[in-house]
Amino acid sequence: xxxxxxxxxxxxxEDGTSILDAAKKVNIKIPTLCYNPDLPPWAACGICIVRxxxxxxxxxxxxxxxxxxxxxxTHDPEIIQVRRTVVELILSNxxxxxxxxxxxxxxxLQQLAAEFGIREVPFKNIVKDLPIDDSNPSIVLNPxxxxxxxxxxxxxxxxxxxWAIEFLGRGINGRIASAADVPLGESPCIKCGxxxxxxxxxxxxxxxxxxxxWAALQNKDIYPVVQIAPAVRVALGEEFGLEPGTxxxxxxxxxxxxxxxxxxxxxxxxxxxxxxxxxTELVKRLTEGKGEIPLITSCCPAWVDYLEKYxxxxxxxxxxxxxxxxxxxxxxxxxxxxxxxxxxAKVFSVSIMPCTAKKWETNRNDDMKSSGYQDVDVSITTRExxxxxxxxxxxxxxxxxxxxxxxxxxxTGAGTIFGATGGVxxxxxxxxxxxxxxxxxxxxxxxxxxxxQGVKEAEVDMNGTKIRIAIAHQMxxxxxxxxxxxxxxxxxxxxxxHFVEVMACRGGCIAGGGQPYGCTDExxxxxxxxxxxxxxxxxxxxxxxxxxxxxxxxEFLGEPNGHKAHKLLHxxxxxRPLYQK
Ligand code: SF4
Numbered sequence: 001x002x003x004x005x006x007x008x009x010x011x012x013x014e015d016g017t018s019i020l021d022a023a024k025k026v027n028i029k030i031p032t033l034c035y036n037p038d039l040p041p042w043a044a045c046g047i048c049i050v051r052x053x054x055x056x057x058x059x060x061x062x063x064x065x066x067x068x069x070x071x072x073x074t075h076d077p078e079i080i081q082v083r084r085t086v087v088e089l090i091l092s093n094x095x096x097x098x099x100x101x102x103x104x105x106x107x108x109l110q111q112l113a114a115e116f117g118i119r120e121v122p123f124k125n126i127v128k129d130l131p132i133d134d135s136n137p138s139i140v141l142n143p144x145x146x147x148x149x150x151x152x153x154x155x156x157x158x159x160x161x162x163w164a165i166e167f168l169g170r171g172i173n174g175r176i177a178s179a180a181d182v183p184l185g186e187s188p189c190i191k192c193g194x195x196x197x198x199x200x201x202x203x204x205x206x207x208x209x210x211x212x213x214w215a216a217l218q219n220k221d222i223y224p225v226v227q228i229a230p231a232v233r234v235a236l237g238e239e240f241g242l243e244p245g246t247x248x249x250x251x252x253x254x255x256x257x258x259x260x261x262x263x264x265x266x267x268x269x270x271x272x273x274x275x276x277x278x279x280t281e282l283v284k285r286l287t288e289g290k291g292e293i294p295l296i297t298s299c300c301p302a303w304v305d306y307l308e309k310y311x312x313x314x315x316x317x318x319x320x321x322x323x324x325x326x327x328x329x330x331x332x333x334x335x336x337x338x339x340x341x342x343x344x345a346k347v348f349s350v351s352i353m354p355c356t357a358k359k360w361e362t363n364r365n366d367d368m369k370s371s372g373y374q375d376v377d378v379s380i381t382t383r384e385x386x387x388x389x390x391x392x393x394x395x396x397x398x399x400x401x402x403x404x405x406x407x408x409x410x411x412t413g414a415g416t417i418f419g420a421t422g423g424v425x426x427x428x429x430x431x432x433x434x435x436x437x438x439x440x441x442x443x444x445x446x447x448x449x450x451x452x453q454g455v456k457e458a459e460v461d462m463n464g465t466k467i468r469i470a471i472a473h474q475m476x477x478x479x480x481x482x483x484x485x486x487x488x489x490x491x492x493x494x495x496x497x498h499f500v501e502v503m504a505c506r507g508g509c510i511a512g513g514g515q516p517y518g519c520t521d522e523x524x525x526x527x528x529x530x531x532x533x534x535x536x537x538x539x540x541x542x543x544x545x546x547x548x549x550x551x552x553x554x555e556f557l558g559e560p561n562g563h564k565a566h567k568l569l570h571x572x573x574x575x576r577p578l579y580q581k
Contacts, residue, residue: 004070005053019050019061023074030074031083031112033090034149035062036198037520038159038506044150046086047112050074058082084116090147092123094201101145101202106517108200109147130175135185137363138207138356138513139196141165145203146176152195152204159506161476162306164189176203180579188309188578192302192475192504193356193381193513206356206514210388212378216348217260224348225336226261227328227408228252230268230419231354231509232382234530238516239386240397244523245530250401252352252385257402258394263340265408267351268415270328271427273552274299275414275543277569278321278424279431280560282499286467287436292316294470294485294497297424299323301361302504304573306475311482312575317500320570324418325351325358326368328408329375330568335556336408344373351379354419354512357504367571381514407548413444413535414543420528421473421508422449422456425501429460429469430542432499437463444541450532452507452521455480457497470497474506 001012006019006026013022018041023030034044041062049058053071058079066072073079091113098104133141148167153176156165164187168177178187196204216222233249242248249266256264278297285291298304298319307314322330329349337344351358358379362368368375380388389396404410414430417423426449433441448458449469454477460467472478481500488495505511507524510531540546557565 002066002068004066004068004072006072007074013066015066017066019059019064019066019072020048022066023061023072028074030061031115032062033108033112033147033200034151036151038198039151039154040158042150042154044148045090047083049079049082051076051079080116084118087112087116088118088121088123091118091121092125093127094147095127095144096125102205102208103202107202128175133178133184134207135183136189136191136207137185137360138191139184139189139193139204140207141176141178141184141204142202143175143177145201147201147203148174148176149200151198151200152176155194155198159474159476160190160192160194160504161479162188162190162192165195182579186580190302190305190309190475190504191357191360194505195513196356197511197513197515197517197519206381206383207359208384209359209378209380210384213350213380213388216350216377221346222348223263223342223346224261224350225263225265225332226256226350226352227265227267227270227325227332228256228352229325229354229509230271230416230423230531231512231515231527232352232385233416233534234419234510234527235354235515236382236386239383242397243526245526245528245533247530247534248396249534250403251396251399253404254399254402255389255394255396256352258399259388259392261350263336263405265328265332266404266411266415267324267328268411268418269408269546269548270324270331271415271418272412272543272546272549273327273331273569274321274324274418275427275431276549276553276560277327277565278319279428279435279543281319281321282428282432283435284561286465286498294495294500295319296500297502298573299418299424300357300503300509301355301364302357302475303478303502304364305357305360306478306504308573308576309578314482314485315573315575317485318573320572322367322569322571323358323361325353325361325379326375326571327569329362329368330370331408331552333371333373333375334568335552344371347373349375349377351376352382352385353379354382354509354515356381356513365571370568381512383514383516386516407551410546410548411538412543412546413538413541415546416534416538417531419509420450420531421452421503422471422501423508423531424503425449425469425471425499427543428499429467431544432467433460433462434542434544436465439463440542450528452524467498468496469499469501471501473503473508475504478502
């Protein structure tokens with residue numbers, strides 16, 4: 001432990017703690033811009049400067065560790081003036097178009113300018129005329145707005161191991177660009193949107209598809225149907241002042257109806273369906289030797305994109321089951337429309353997702369038109385839904401609770417936990433146990449699958465059959481798992497796992513690229529707690545117990561993994577180059 005004072009207040013912290021973190025412990029906020037708690041600090045912006053008592057020299061609080069006897073001053077008139085000058089210099093290279101910027105109202109630079117009381121910038125405004133890159137189906141890149149904080153580059157390269165974004169040029173000519181300066185849509189980008197979630201300003205943001213949804217809601221000839229993903233229900237409330245993890249599912253259903261959707265379904269139902277299809281696939285691979293072991297989950301489209309580009313040799317391990325979004329899209333137009341007497345050609349199917357990659361997934365290949373129509377017409381993020389609710393003036397928190405529509409609405413706790421890392425695995429284990437043993441699991445809480453550890457490994461005993469599993473989240477963590485599998489196969493040894501879950505985003509979809517800004521591990525933990533609270537209060541906690549799942553197989557699908565299920569609910573994968581036209 002190290003003893004020091006911060007603004008005269010004595011404090012003891014662990015050796016190696018940064019001054020920035022030590023100050024938080026005595027409730028002092030040192031302003032930052034390039035710093036983000038998900039990323040290693042790298043002192044790019046210079047806003048977090050502090051000084052030692054009696055010394056004129058200023059150091060950066062994010063990268064300077066505490067030392068015994070240090071006397072830190074975090075705020076004095078000179079420090080505040082230097083910070084203000086740094087902000088003014090950044091503003092002198094920034095377009096002054098806040099009013100029509102996608103981050104207007106939640107921009108960290110705007111916030112700093114407001115806090116420092118900047119009324120005019122004493123430097124000439126020089127903004128490079130750089131074009132917006134909207135070649136990517138999920139993410140838009142506006143290099144003019146870049147403040148060179150480097151967060152997106154660090155997320156893409158160090159957290160996600162994708163390397164689709166980089167710094168090009170030097171000094172005044174420095175800019176952010178996609179790798180090799182190709183259009184972002186042709187780069188190795190996997191559309192996870194973590195760059196957008198970590199960007200402090202409006203330089204990288206999700207493609208806004210809300211106007212397409214408004215147009216459909218206005219069109220009297222169209223029948224608008226909507227689904228909401230598991231992770232949306234524990235995060236949307238943050239946009240309306242609630243604590244992360246607050247469950248607002250029934251308010252969202254009510255708000256969607258007030259927006260004009262005629263039928264409201266829940267992606268959690270389709271998550272239950274995914275478990276039946278994927279669980280059956282797992283059991284067949286284990287017991288009948290049909291297909292490669294381990295089976296690897298495929299419900300995260302950014303992970304699908306990554307695997308097809310970076311590990312195409314592992315494609316035979318991938319589950320052919322579609323993601324819950326796409327299963328729901330297929331079921332809405334191929335099954336529900338017929339049952340409800342609605343012309344599927346007139347159904348406009350919208351998904352509300354925590355995820356930017358889901359926008360791309362809606363058109364991933366022709367399997368996404370398995371109903372004979374575009375299965376999901378538009379996918380929008382949690383942030384986009386929040387904007388629509390605000391535009392419509394809906395006081396969501398005071399709406400009465402409402403339920404989703406049947407039969408594609410009611411869900412089990414297993415469907416909800418898809419939203420958190422380990423959730424797909426836990427849900428699959430609950431049902432696979434039943435499929436293998438013909439008995440229900442006693443305690444369905446499979447805690448080894450939970451938590452924010454990057455790679456989790458465990459073993460499940462299914463009546464003497466031992467199933468070894470691995471769970472990886474945050475794309476940069478998957479290489480360890482895949483390399484272990486490849487090494488074992490190359491050496492002719494038994495593979496280390498039977499079943500592997502992968503999610504591209506740290507913490508899983510609860511921290512997806514389309515969720516409300518400001519996600520940290522603390523926020524992730526609260527959202528995950530909300531997910532498991534929803535699971536625990538569910539009447540049914542295993543996908544195979546959902547009575548409506550039984551109904552759709554009896555009425556329409558037939559057998560799990562059967563002919564009809566394969567046509568509608570499964571897909572295929574192809575090797576793709578890293579850079580593509
Ligand atoms: Fe999307 Fe979830 Fe995958 Fe993130 S983890 S890319 S939110 S599906």
